[in-house]
Each structure stands twice: as C-alpha cells, then as structure tokens.
Amino acid sequence: MDIVDLSTLPEQDSRYDEFLRQVCDKYEMDHAAYAGMNPAAGTIHGHVTYGDDWKVHYQEQGLHLIDPTLHMSQRSIAPVDWSRLERGKDFQRVFRDAHDFGIPDQGITIPVRGPYGDIGLLSATRECSRDEWKKLVSSVISDLQSLAVHIHDNVMTSDTISRMLYHPTLSxxxxxxxxxxxxxxxxxxxxxxxxxxxxxxxxxxxxxxxxxxxxxxxxxxxxxxxxxxxxxx
Amino acid sequence: MDIVDLSTLPEQDSRYDEFLRQVCDKYEMDHAAYAGMNPAAGTIHGHVTYGDDWKVHYQEQGLHLIDPTLHMSQRSIAPVDWSRLERGKDFQRVFRDAHDFGIPDQGITIPVRGPYGDIGLLSATRECSRDEWKKLVSSVISDLQSLAVHIHDNVMTSDTISRMLYHPTLSxxxxxxxxxxxxxxxxxxxxxxxxxxxxxxxxxxxxxxxxxxxxxxxxxxxxxxxxxxxxxx
DNA sequence: GAATCTATTGGGGGTTTCCCGTAATTTTGG
DNA sequence: CCAAAATTACGGGAAACCCCCAATAGATTC
CATH class of the missing domain: 1.10.10.10 (Winged helix-like DNA-binding domain superfamily/Winged helix DNA-binding domain)
Structure with a gap:
C-alpha cells in the first residue's frame, strides 16, 4: 500500500480497527492501538485491536490519568519505547492491569501532533524476546512513524469536517x-x-x-x- | 508569526548542514533544507544544503510571506509533495525565483510539530523525471518522516535559548x-x-x-x- | 427583478485595553 | 536563607477596540 496516498486510508470509524489489524499483520505486531484527542474541540477517538473489555476497564479505572505512556507522550515528540519508561507506581498499576487483559509491557508509542493542539498516539505491542523486539522496532519504526501521522491526519480531518458541518460559515x-x-x-x-x-x-x-x-x-x-x-x- | 526575525537570529550550526548533506547522499536527493520555529520562544532555525545566496534572496524578498510550502505546512500534518500545491500567483513567484538559484520545483516538505507550538519543516528536492520522483519518494518517505522528527527534536532541545523558553510556564x-x-x-x-x-x-x-x-x-x-x-x- | 448576503468605507463616541511607571506582600526555588 | 518570581494593587495617558448609525456596489439567490 502506498503510505503517502491518504485516499487509501479508511474513512469510516468502523474501519480504523480493521486498519490497525492490518498494521499488526504487516509489521508482525501482536496489538496496535490509536488514541487521538483534540482538546480544543473536546473530542476523543480511540481504536484498538484488543477487545473492548480493556478499553472499558481503562476508562472505568481512569487509567488515562496515570498512564505513563500518555504522560511521556505529552511532552515528547520522538517515539517512546515502553522499556524506557520509569518503573514507578503508576507504571506498575497500569501494566499489571494490562497484563491481566493479555497486553504485554513490551511496546512502543509514537506521538503525533496537529496544528490545533490535537495529539495522536499510535501504540504497538509484541510479546517476544528483548533482542527480537529491538530488531523489529528498528526495522519498522519509520513506517510506523508515517502511519501514525497519516492515521492521525485522517481521523482529525474527518473530525474537523464533521464538526464544521454544525458550525457557522465565516466568509x-x-x-x-x-x-x-x-x-x-x-x-x-x-x-x-x-x-x-x-x-x-x-x-x-x-x-x-x-x-x-x-x-x-x-x-x-x-x-x-x-x-x-x-x-x- | 514573523519569519523576518531570521535576520536577527543568525544561527550557524554546521552540524546540521553536514547532516542534511548526508541525508541527500543517502536518499539520492539534490538538496535538503530544514526550517524550525518556536513561536512561543520566538526562535527560528534554518539549515540548507544549497548556497546562502538563496537564503539571502529569500529573506530580502520576504518570500516567507507567500511561500506556498510554508502556507501549506502550517495547517498540514502530512508530508506535502510540491506537485500538489496550487499553481497560483505566489507559487509562480517563489518557484521562478528558486529556479534562478538552481532549485527545482520538484520536492517534498514534511512538517513536524512539537508539544509547545513549535514547528519544523524538512524539505528535499531532486531534479528528475516525474516517475522517477514518485518512485523515490514512496521509497524514502518513511525514513524522511523519522528524520524530520529526529532533526526537529534535536534542534529544539539542543538550543540553549530555546531550551529555557521551550516550555513557557504560565502561573x-x-x-x-x-x-x-x-x-x-x-x-x-x-x-x-x-x-x-x-x-x-x-x-x-x-x-x-x-x-x-x-x-x-x-x-x-x-x-x-x-x-x-x-x-x- | 427584488431580496439577500458580502465587502467596502465612513462618522461619532464611549469603553477597553495597553504601556509606562511604582510598590506592597506572598510564594517559590536554588 | 536569600533571591527571584508571583500576586496583589494603583494611576495617567495613549492607543485600540467596540457599538451605534448610514451608504454604495457587486454577487447570489429566490
């Protein structure tokens, strides 16, 4: 697939999940997740390849408040390998819970920022040996970076368009x-x-x-x- | 923001110029350029592989005010192939001038955004056939994307002045x-x-x-x- | 063809913001 | 602990903003 061509990316919400699954297949990942938020507009988008039960648990427990991946990505611009996160109290809490839902603590998060203060996070995980993971990451990091940008662009663009439909038209x-x-x-x-x-x-x-x-x-x-x-x- | 400030901040870090040259070699580009700005800090950084004469001309003519690549990148997040720019009056003006300095109108600009409103633009050009260019771009776009993030992150965090103002802490x-x-x-x-x-x-x-x-x-x-x-x- | 919207310019006048100061107390950080 | 920053407060004068009004021209719409 031509990564540059935006038209090849899914346009409907239901298809983002499917798209993430394809990413997993192509880049040999166990799971992938995208989270996008536009604080200015107050909108949030989330898509995951693992079951909704984790999503629900995550929200119910308010894990987004202590999630170290979010915390790190907030002021980072470069991809963050989870192995580099501080093994603090919050880390233990979130990843212990995650483990119960079958999500490993070996993963990477790529932050993307848009022009309106919008932030997108593309995360991918895989359970394997440390060396294997390192090798995998270095070989797909660039592609994931591009994918993160384009998926975020896609989500935010459609988000903006849909919002503008209900808003005044300035000359x-x-x-x-x-x-x-x-x-x-x-x-x-x-x-x-x-x-x-x-x-x-x-x-x-x-x-x-x-x-x-x-x-x-x-x-x-x-x-x-x-x-x-x-x-x- | 006003890019006129460029003249007041003659940042000359040869490391980045050299780095850009290596990028050109590796990815078969004629020229590469990076422009980074942090509006909150009021700092601007520019590095190019083509001569300073174009840089000077660019500033003197105030081309940053009408440069369609800047205009596009300001509200975009995805890489912008110059072939997709509108062929308007401003486009003619800028690229006619650029041509006189040996810069082709075939190129790509990759915008990067940091956490504090800072924007970085990595541009690369190459004079070749259309098909050749398309092929080249699709093969290196991901790497360039990663490089853009890397350069921008480096520039923004290495600059001491910027580092202090990088994070404007409002009470x-x-x-x-x-x-x-x-x-x-x-x-x-x-x-x-x-x-x-x-x-x-x-x-x-x-x-x-x-x-x-x-x-x-x-x-x-x-x-x-x-x-x-x-x-x- | 009339109505509507947009873009344009103007006058008058009250309100608000902004910049120049000074200066007190409290909080924060090295 | 001392220095720096934050927070509080005041005032005068210049600049900018905002609201009322009216008017013309072009484009679009009904």
Whole structure:
C-alpha cells in the first residue's frame, strides 16, 4: 500500500480497527492501538485491536490519568519505547492491569501532533524476546512513524469536517482577517496588509464574533481555532 | 508569526548542514533544507544544503510571506509533495525565483510539530523525471518522516535559548485569567469574578502575552489553545 | 427583478485595553 | 536563607477596540 496516498486510508470509524489489524499483520505486531484527542474541540477517538473489555476497564479505572505512556507522550515528540519508561507506581498499576487483559509491557508509542493542539498516539505491542523486539522496532519504526501521522491526519480531518458541518460559515474575508488577528495583528495592521480601511476590518471582526457567538475577539479567535477554521498564529 | 526575525537570529550550526548533506547522499536527493520555529520562544532555525545566496534572496524578498510550502505546512500534518500545491500567483513567484538559484520545483516538505507550538519543516528536492520522483519518494518517505522528527527534536532541545523558553510556564493565576479571557470575559469581568482589581488582571494578561511571545491578547489566547494550556471558552 | 448576503468605507463616541511607571506582600526555588 | 518570581494593587495617558448609525456596489439567490 502506498503510505503517502491518504485516499487509501479508511474513512469510516468502523474501519480504523480493521486498519490497525492490518498494521499488526504487516509489521508482525501482536496489538496496535490509536488514541487521538483534540482538546480544543473536546473530542476523543480511540481504536484498538484488543477487545473492548480493556478499553472499558481503562476508562472505568481512569487509567488515562496515570498512564505513563500518555504522560511521556505529552511532552515528547520522538517515539517512546515502553522499556524506557520509569518503573514507578503508576507504571506498575497500569501494566499489571494490562497484563491481566493479555497486553504485554513490551511496546512502543509514537506521538503525533496537529496544528490545533490535537495529539495522536499510535501504540504497538509484541510479546517476544528483548533482542527480537529491538530488531523489529528498528526495522519498522519509520513506517510506523508515517502511519501514525497519516492515521492521525485522517481521523482529525474527518473530525474537523464533521464538526464544521454544525458550525457557522465565516466568509473567506472574515476568516482571513480573523487569521491575522490570531497572528497578533491589530485592526490597523490588518487594514494595511489587506489594503483596506481599518474600519472595514472592524466590521468583519464584528460579524465574525456574531457568527461565532463570541463576546470578544479573543474568544472568537479561540473558538475559531477550536472548530478548526483557523490555526494559531 | 514573523519569519523576518531570521535576520536577527543568525544561527550557524554546521552540524546540521553536514547532516542534511548526508541525508541527500543517502536518499539520492539534490538538496535538503530544514526550517524550525518556536513561536512561543520566538526562535527560528534554518539549515540548507544549497548556497546562502538563496537564503539571502529569500529573506530580502520576504518570500516567507507567500511561500506556498510554508502556507501549506502550517495547517498540514502530512508530508506535502510540491506537485500538489496550487499553481497560483505566489507559487509562480517563489518557484521562478528558486529556479534562478538552481532549485527545482520538484520536492517534498514534511512538517513536524512539537508539544509547545513549535514547528519544523524538512524539505528535499531532486531534479528528475516525474516517475522517477514518485518512485523515490514512496521509497524514502518513511525514513524522511523519522528524520524530520529526529532533526526537529534535536534542534529544539539542543538550543540553549530555546531550551529555557521551550516550555513557557504560565502561573496558575495567569492560566486562570487567560482561560476567562478565552471565555469572552473583559478585564473588568474577570476582576469581579476573581475579586481582584481589573488592573491586576491586566498585569497577568500582559505577563501571559510576554511568556507566550504574543503581541495581543487574541494571539496569546490562540497560542495557549494551540499549545493546549487552555481550552476555547 | 427584488431580496439577500458580502465587502467596502465612513462618522461619532464611549469603553477597553495597553504601556509606562511604582510598590506592597506572598510564594517559590536554588 | 536569600533571591527571584508571583500576586496583589494603583494611576495617567495613549492607543485600540467596540457599538451605534448610514451608504454604495457587486454577487447570489429566490
């Protein structure tokens, strides 16, 4: 499969699970999981190849609060091999539980970040010898990195599109001006940039606020970013 | 963000230039370039394998303002093949100039995002037939993806200045007030809510802007949301 | 063809923010 | 423990923002 071609990636939620299974087959992994969240929009997506029972247990126990893989990925950009995680109290707790559900403590998590503060985590596990694991990882790490990026891109794009369907449509001019505002430009600056009067800029900002149901420009900028209409400047 | 700052931060780390050259050799590319920016810290890094003359021309002409590769990468997360860029006015302008400096219009740009709003772009070019290029890209895309992450991670963490500002730590009070600002409250409102003077609120907003390297409150709000410090209200 | 939406510009005026200070107490960190 | 940072507070003046109003032109829609 051509990894670059986004069209080959599944578009429907139900197919992500199947896709992860294919990843496992291709890269000789036992299990794979993807978790994506867009804090700005408040949406969360999760897909796993292991049964839903672990998913349920994970949520019920609130393991996401102490999960060291999440903790690590939060401020990391490079892939994190679970063997490098600190063997602390939280680690013991999460991975002891995981073990009961047939999930080994040998795995890797690849964090991906999008333009709107969205974070995606692609994890893969395999039960085997240490040497075997090391060898496997080094041979597939690049491919997994690419896959992580593309699956996250796919999920977030469809997420954004679906969200935008229920949100106001700002005119291109309004978006343009709001984008400049998010970039720290004053109304006068924007007017100069676009070669229009600063009063016109103010009108567009006002209608943007009205459409976004925002009281102030900062709120409008925040909402627009949350919806995915613009990006942080 | 303003890339004009490039001139004020003449970062010359020959290690990365050499590294890029090795990338070219290994992956049969003509040229490679890396550009990294941390808006919160206001730092910018640039490394290229082609001569400095293009770099100079690029800055002097302010091409970063219209460069379609930058524009695309800003809101993208997946690798962008230049062939998929819109052939607009800006494209013509930038790539006509680039051609004069021996840079082809056949290339790819891989964006990488860090935890604190930092963005890195790894670009590679090669002059060859279309089919040859496609084949080359699909065979090295995964490796380039990993390399992009690696370089960006390295650059962002190795730079001492950046390291200090890499993690803008807003005080709880600043976050609290910024969150209210994102919720559309005025300074007076926030002062009433927190039972403090609206002038104190203004002080916190100011220091928040400084820490986030934002010129205006809307920009600070957007940036904080982008980094994940606060949420849209 | 009329109505609607969008983009544009303008005036007037009140409100808000922002920048320049100073300065106290409390908290935090090396 | 001392230094640094955070938090609190005040004020004046300049700048920016925001809201009311009205008006013209183009594009789209009904």
């Amino acid at each position: 291109s001019r309004e978006l343009e001006i709001l984008q400049w505002a998010a970039a720290g430009k004053s109304q006068q600056d924007i007017g100069d940039i676009l070669s229009i009067s600063h009063r016109t800029v103010e009108v567009h900002l006002r209608s943007s606020r009205e459409k976004l149901n925002a009281l102030t420009t900062p709120q409008a900028v925040g909402r627009a970013i949350g919806i995915g209409l613009i990006y942080p400047g | 709880s009070r600043e976050l609290e007030i910024l969150q209210w600002a994102a919720a559309g409250k005025s300074q007076q409102d926030i002062g009433d809510i927190l039972s403090i003077s609206h002038r104190t609120v203004e002080v916190h907003l100011r220091s928040s802007r400084e820490k986030l390297n934002a010129l205006t409150t809307p920009q600070a709000v957007g940036r904080a949301i982008g980094i994940g410090l606060i949420y849209p209200g």
